[in-house]
Amino acid sequence: MPPLSPRKFIIGNWKMNGLSASLVEARAIAQHATQCPQVDVALCPPVSLLATVHRVAPNLRLGGQECHQEQSGAYTGCISAAMLADAGAQFVLIGHSERRQYFGEDEKLLTAKITAARAAGLDVILCVGEPQAVREAGQEIPYVLAQLAVIASIAPESCARLTIAYEPIWAIGTGLTAGYAQITIMHRAIRGALRECYGVQGDALRILYGGSVTAENAAVILKCGDVDGALVGGASLSAATFLPIIDSA
Ligand code: PGA
Numbered sequence: 001m002p003p004l005s006p007r008k009f010i011i012g013n014w015k016m017n018g019l020s021a022s023l024v025e026a027r028a029i030a031q032h033a034t035q036c037p038q039v040d041v042a043l044c045p046p047v048s049l050l051a052t053v054h055r056v057a058p059n060l061r062l063g064g065q066e067c068h069q070e071q072s073g074a075y076t077g078c079i080s081a082a083m084l085a086d087a088g089a090q091f092v093l094i095g096h097s098e099r100r101q102y103f104g105e106d107e108k109l110l111t112a113k114i115t116a117a118r119a120a121g122l123d124v125i126l127c128v129g130e131p132q133a134v135r136e137a138g139q140e141i142p143y144v145l146a147q148l149a150v151i152a153s154i155a156p157e158s159c160a161r162l163t164i165a166y167e168p169i170w171a172i173g174t175g176l177t178a179g180y181a182q183i184t185i186m187h188r189a190i191r192g193a194l195r196e197c198y199g200v201q202g203d204a205l206r207i208l209y210g211g212s213v214t215a216e217n218a219a220v221i222l223k224c225g226d227v228d229g230a231l232v233g234g235a236s237l238s239a240a241t242f243l244p245i246i247d248s249a
Helices: 020-034 047-056 081-087 097-103 107-119 132-136 140-153 156-161 180-204 218-222 239-247
Strands: 008-013 039-044 061-064 091-094 123-128 162-166 207-210 229-232
Touching: 008 207, 008 239, 020 039, 020 047, 020 239, 047 061, 047 081, 061 081, 081 107, 091 107, 107 123, 107 140, 123 140, 132 140, 140 162, 140 180, 156 162, 156 180, 162 180, 180 207, 218 229, 229 239
Parallel strands: 008 039, 008 229, 039 061, 061 091, 091 123, 123 162, 162 207, 207 229
Antiparallel strands: none
């Protein structure tokens, strides 16, 4: 069964990029988004720009790139889910491979972060994806399905607030993208896991692809089976490279 929400979801993840001068890009993206009501467009700016982007582009859907698992407290340098929501975020990325790799985020921590995000009213974009060695060993499906086990912490009543982003690590920032068959097979497996967890409601959840998505390859990627949008890093940093991706959705 096709997803119940036919609109593609295109998210730009600026990672640790963007100063005040980048607000001009955010404004251009927001303006374009209003002209593309058939696509859900969102941006995850660095937290330093979140509230300002929300102020200058109030119609643009915004997300945080990560959140702490506690609501508040003595955690110097950290951002809570409630702070993200207060700054204008509607969702948060959880489990991006860079967080898993550089900050040692494991299943237990990610489960706590998902709970914190939900408690603050944020939607969750759960990122999953295998490293190159796992794919070479032919183990990518069990690996990704094991990463998906954390969704058990989201009850079926609130699963509509969940989106999955499949981002093979070997494709992030490398210029390599997974092929049509690789993407379709993985997204079908993820769809199966969502269905197993949530029944028919799992069919309505969106599964995004990420990893070197560009204006050149977006149209083909977005046509792959069970691909409901894209999580875009490098190509989302400027309107010139991001708007054509929105247009191909
Ligand atoms: P990329 O990043 O588009 O630069 O490969 C994607 C991501 O990490 O979300």
